[in-house]
Amino acid sequence: xxxxxxxxxxxxxxxxxxxxxxxxxxxxxxxxxxxxxxxxxxxxxxxxxxxxxxxxxxxxxxxxxxxxxxxxxxxxxx
Amino acid sequence: xxxxxxxxxxxxxxxxxxxxxxxxxxxxxxxxxxxxxxxxxxxxxxxxxxxxxxxxxxxxxxxxxxxxxxxxxxxxxxxxxxxxxxxxxxxxxxxxxxxxxxxxxxxxxxxxxxxxxxxxxxxxxxxxxxxxxxxxxxxxxxxxxxxxxxxxxxxxxxxxxxxxxxxxxxxxxxxxxxxxxxxxxxxxxxxxxxxxxxxxxxxxxxxxxxxxxxxxxxxxxxxxxxxxxxxxxxxxxxxxxxxxxxxxxxxxxxxxxxxxxxxxxxxxxxxxxxxxxxxxxxxxxxxxxxxxxxxxxxxxxxxxxxxxxxxxxxxxxxxxxxxxxxxxxxxxxxxxxxxxxxxxxxxxxxxxxxxxxxxxxxxxxxxxxxxxxxxxxxxxxxxxxxxxxxxxxxxxxxxxxxxxxxxxxxxxxxxxxxxxxxxxxxxxxxxxxx
Numbered sequence: 001x002x003x004x005x006x007x008x009x010x011x012x013x014x015x016x017x018x019x020x021x022x023x024x025x026x027x028x029x030x031x032x033x034x035x036x037x038x039x040x041x042x043x044x045x046x047x048x049x050x051x052x053x054x055x056x057x058x059x060x061x062x063x064x065x066x067x068x069x070x071x072x073x074x075x076x077x078x
Numbered sequence: 079x080x081x082x083x084x085x086x087x088x089x090x091x092x093x094x095x096x097x098x099x100x101x102x103x104x105x106x107x108x109x110x111x112x113x114x115x116x117x118x119x120x121x122x123x124x125x126x127x128x129x130x131x132x133x134x135x136x137x138x139x140x141x142x143x144x145x146x147x148x149x150x151x152x153x154x155x156x157x158x159x160x161x162x163x164x165x166x167x168x169x170x171x172x173x174x175x176x177x178x179x180x181x182x183x184x185x186x187x188x189x190x191x192x193x194x195x196x197x198x199x200x201x202x203x204x205x206x207x208x209x210x211x212x213x214x215x216x217x218x219x220x221x222x223x224x225x226x227x228x229x230x231x232x233x234x235x236x237x238x239x240x241x242x243x244x245x246x247x248x249x250x251x252x253x254x255x256x257x258x259x260x261x262x263x264x265x266x267x268x269x270x271x272x273x274x275x276x277x278x279x280x281x282x283x284x285x286x287x288x289x290x291x292x293x294x295x296x297x298x299x300x301x302x303x304x305x306x307x308x309x310x311x312x313x314x315x316x317x318x319x320x321x322x323x324x325x326x327x328x329x330x331x332x333x334x335x336x337x338x339x340x341x342x343x344x345x346x347x348x349x350x351x352x353x354x355x356x357x358x359x360x361x362x363x364x365x366x367x368x369x370x371x372x373x374x375x376x377x378x379x380x381x382x383x384x385x386x387x388x389x390x391x392x393x394x395x396x397x398x399x400x401x402x403x404x405x406x407x408x409x410x411x412x413x414x415x416x417x418x419x420x421x422x423x424x425x426x427x428x429x430x431x432x433x434x435x436x437x438x439x440x441x442x443x444x445x446x447x448x449x450x451x452x453x454x455x456x457x458x459x460x461x462x463x464x465x466x467x468x469x470x471x472x473x474x475x476x477x478x479x480x481x482x483x484x485x486x487x488x489x490x491x492x493x494x495x496x497x498x499x500x501x502x503x504x505x506x507x508x509x510x511x512x
Contacts, residue, residue, distance in 0.1 A: 028246045033311040036364045040456075041371040041395040041403060044306075044316050044360050047456070047476065050505055053133040053148055054480070057503055058450075061484070063413050063442045064379035064387040066320030066356030070254040070300035071220065071235045 125471075127154040129166075131507035137174075139498030144174035144197070152205075162209040164220075170201040178276070179343050180439030181336040182422020183493030199280075201226035207235075214241040227280035228261040228331075248306040256298035259284075262331040263345070264292040274345040276334040296326030312364040317357070324352040335439045339424045346438045349418075354381040358389075370396025370403075379413075385443065387413035402457050407480070409450040416443040421488050441496070444489040452480030452503070472511035479504050 029037065036042060045051040045068065055068055128151070135146040152166030174197050207220025216239045224231040237252035261283035265274050282288040300322040308314045329348035336343045360375035377389040388411075395405040418436040421444070456476040459466060466473060480503040486496060 027307075027309055028244045029308045029311055030244060034245070034308070036312055037308050037314055039364070039371075040458075041397070042314060042362045042364055044362060044373065044375075046393075046395070046405065046454075047507065049129060049131065049150070049152070050133075050454075050476065050478065050507060053131070053150070053505065054503065056148075057133070057135050057146075058411075058482075061442060061448070061482075061501075062387070062411060063383075063385045063416065064356065064381075064389075065322060065354055066300075066302070066379060067318050067358030067377040067389075068320075070252050070302045070320060070322070071222075071233070 125156045126512040127509060128152075128512070129154070129507070129509045131476075131505065134504040135501065136504075137498050137501040139496070142174070142498055144172070144498070147171040160211050162211070163206075164209075165206040166204075168203040168205070170199070170226075172197060172199040172201075178332070179334045179336060180346075181341075181343075181492040182420070182424060182439070183490055199226055199228075201229075214245070215239070228277070228283045229258065230284065231256060231258040233257070246308045248304075250302075250304040250306075252302040252304070254298075254300045256296070256300075258296040258298065258326070259293050260296060260327050260331060262292050262294050262327060264288070264290050271347045272337060272344045274347075276345040277331040294327035294331075296324065296328065298325075299323045312366070314362050316360045318360075320354075320356045320358075322352075322354045324354070325350060328352055329438065330440070333438075333440065335423060335437050337423050337437065344437075346440070347436050348438055349383065349436055352382055354379070356380075360391075368396055370394060383443070384417035385413055385415070387411065401459055402455065405454040405456070405478075407450065407452040407454070410447070411449070412447040413445065415445040415488065419443045421490055439489075441486060441489045444486060446484060446486045446489065448482060448484045450480055450482050452478060454478030454505075470510050470512060474507075474509040474511075476507040477505070 040046070048069075052069060052071075059065055130151045131149070133148040135144075135148070137144040148168065148170050150166060150168035152164060154162060154164045156162050201224055203222055203224040205220065205222035207218055209216055209218040211217075217237070218239075219234075219236045221232070221234045223233075233254060233256045235252065235254035237250055239248065239250040241248050261277065261280060263275060263277045277291075282291045284293065285291065300320065302318065302320045304316065304318045306314065306316045328350060329346045331345065333346040334343045335346050356377055356379040358375060358377040360373065362371055362373045364371045371394070373391075373393040373395070375389075375391040377387075377391075379385070379387040379389075390410045392408045393405060395403055397403045416438065419438050419440070421439070423437050423439075454476060455478070456474065459473045461471045465471060482501040482503065484499040484501075486499065489496060
């Protein structure tokens with residue numbers, strides 16, 4: 001039963017992923033339209049090194065992890 | 079990435095030695111050799127970037143103030159268009175005080191068992207990476223070595239990224255492996271976990287002939303998939319999945335938990351395995367009239383210790399002048415407790431699931447929420463036909479400040495609410511392009 005539920009959820013997630021990926025293929029932003037997308041204010045992590053140092057501080061105070069970088073290197077757990 | 083990192087309690091009694099250890103000397107040589115190798119490449123490179131910065135963390139509290147400086151320097155060179163080489167150094171300089179033994183409100187010994195102790199530590203990290211780009215594909219490999227008094231870490235990471243559909247879609251797969259070693263007290267063989275005492279200080283750690291210290295391995299494998307998508311010229315999104323497996327001594331050897339009303343305490347005891355996963359969804363939208371962008375993100379997390387968490391982030395960044403931009407950040411975080419976590423193991427029925435095989439009083443594993451507010455200003459100057467001061471093709475300087483507020487629903491120190499629930503983060507950065 002559990003395996004069946006898990007398989008259904010996996011299949012549903014896969015189907016959603018495929019549909020969204022296909023939709024992404026239909027949407028292209030031409031190179032001459034990409035000036036704003038390349039602007040620093042449109043970067044998800046802003047300054048990646050600053051974001052990494054802040055993330056290091058936050059993760060040392062929280063029980064969770066992930067969603068940004070997996071470059072490794074420990075511990076500095078203060 | 080030691081997973082039980084509350085030094086306010088646990089890293090407590092570390093004291094840095096005045097003599098450089100053998101591993102410290104090896105690390106210093108590694109940094110010097112890397113710098114010597116990178117410098118001639120930088121001199122001949124088409125472009126080189128020198129980034130130096132410092133982050134300041136301060137957590138004031140009566141008896142357990144913690145201050146951490148994190149300076150870093152990275153040199154990135156591009157000898158050819160297809161090749162990028164980066165080498166860098168970072169440190170954590172820690173000073174403050176922390177509590178040692180966690181008690182709860184039921185313990186008769188109460189707060190008296192919480193003893194403050196001075197903390198000093200100095201972690202050095204050397205890191206480097208090589209990235210090769212051809213057409214729409216970029217391959218990157220890197221590694222790091224870090225050394226501190228009671229913890230050593232070696233890591234390798236690799237990633238592959240490709241662009242699709244006229245660069246509108248970007249897919250990246252990344253992997254990282256850590257080989258870490260943590261110092262522990264040399265427990266007598268077969269000592270029951272309830273009788274194990276915490277490590278009191280780092281003296282003797284990683285000394286080959288030490289009879290009072292032992293070494294415990296931690297292995298970490300992390301895997302990440304990232305899909306970034308540009309939908310319109312002003313809208314882009316990103317989905318990130320991260321999985322991580324940890325195995326080894328995942329508790330903090332300095333940390334102890336009171337286990338009986340009489341005050342008997344033992345080194346905290348966590349499961350040796352932990353599987354963690356997170357999914358993050360982000361979006362960025364440019365608002366032309368404001369000459370700025372808003373970014374929003376949400377992250378869900380769960381692990382096999384039964385911790386669930388959610389993170390919400392909102393940022394706005396806009397140009398004040400063509401060379402100056404200002405960013406405001408807001409972040410809210412909330413998590414549940416680990417299955418075996420308790421504020422008090424000394425009596426009564428557990429409020430949150432089974433316990434007994436493992437015990438932990440870590441506030442990081444307790445149920446809590448936090449929010450962060452911050453501001454950051456970044457100035458950027460590009461050279462025109464003539465280089466800035468005859469040397470630089472570009473300069474960038476940044477300054478930022480964040481405030482963090484924690485709200486602990488169950489966690490106490492001997493029944494008293496913790497005082498160190500506010501923290502300040504400051505950052506300064508300077509980047510030069512040659």
